[in-house]
Amino acid sequence: MATLSVGQLLRQTAARLTQSSSPQLDAELLLAKVMGVSRSGVLARLRDPVQPGIQEAYEELIARRELGEPVAYLLGRQGFWSLELDVTPDVLIPRPETELLVESCLQIAGPDAADFTVADLGTGSGAIALALAVERPAWQVYATDRSETALAVAAANARRLSLSDRIEFRQGDWCAALPDGLELDILVSNPPYIDPEDPHLSQGALPFEPLSALRSDEYGLRDIRLIVQQSLAVLKPAGWLLLEHGYNQGAAARQLMEQHKFNQVRTVKDLAGLDRVTLGCRS
Template structure:
């Protein structure tokens, strides 16, 4: 029996057990099956799904009920002002990461219309670099990721969004960068300790563990990047990290011990430590 859009939306089909936003999830799954925007659901509530569409929707519902993130099922995730394609080779872009974009823009606000070289390390789907490229057309953005599938995805996003000032290359942190030096290096690296119980909960169960977990209580990759970036930053260039809400003090101490100046931590909308930044004042100082 065919069911209309309105009838499908009458219940959450059990999604409330796995999602904080069951109605939104169902709407997104319907949009995926129908190939329509959400406005269509409310404009044509009496439109009926055919047998193939109903079967497809039921299949997507089963995947969501098993806990698979809605972004992986639909292949899309919003970030900043962009609609990104995503897949299981990368983390799902999250709203709290937008703070990294905000801080980066504020640090170089006086150079909004001037050429700047910016690197995004561990770029994944390209969310951070592409948001910056969108806001600052005069800047040149390069994203680095060690996973070939992620690099291909990010370059596809750049092409689809028509952001020619961003490109993505395969590499391991700063090893993927080429001189000249960068005015800004940003990163949302792995920062979760392997013993963290949250790794067995929610969406992160389906995300690549290599993009989540780092040694040394989650600080290993932050340390590596902080050490390497000193050889790639212009004098006065900035290094910014997203990190866990309990890691602010540890990241500040680490960056200060490596010679960064003006080290500070910014809080997210929940008042939690989320982004720490530091400034490298002299080119080549790391090698002395």
């Protein structure tokens, strides 16, 4: 059988990835991983013959992608904010929508808040905590997760990015993981918020992601409610709570905050115009 060129292999592979919304990009990124070069390095070699062993290793990844496994898990990496994060099936894949939490935190604090104390609950890969630590090096940042394996991924990301000295990682359930007596300026979380009966849990990348980080009882609102309740014990007066939630949960999140006497409660829409982050100031 004639040896394929890199370009021919990419064209054949993209034609196979019919379930993907970005088949050509998927094919290029996965081949770059196998070849040990950047995506631009792959594109610079389109006329080169595929080297021995490459096609076999590539086929293994493509077969997994055809079954729906997310590219981020196959690569072991995902971009978030200005960072490249290691990701495994122990953590959610960071989404662009979650960057809105980071943006909102920075806007609330303003450029002159040098000594803020902030906690990211349910940190997963560490995406939110790491982004805040990069943007505000003087902040004291805590990152918590109930999952030991998720915390290990987050801590490894912090070490690789030379941010370990800016973040304290703690295992536990929501605010119970935080040190006794801690007073926060900002509490931020992207908690589980999908209704267990939501059919989306069986679609797309979600079946490959940790269910405990996706699904929440009480129509997806249980963990949001718990965090709102518990936040009162750890936020300073005039401290801020910011929560990511589903597109149809903005009204419920605002109601929960208002019931617990938060002020300036509002919901921020994402780039698609959907309710995504609700925030409020502790009275």
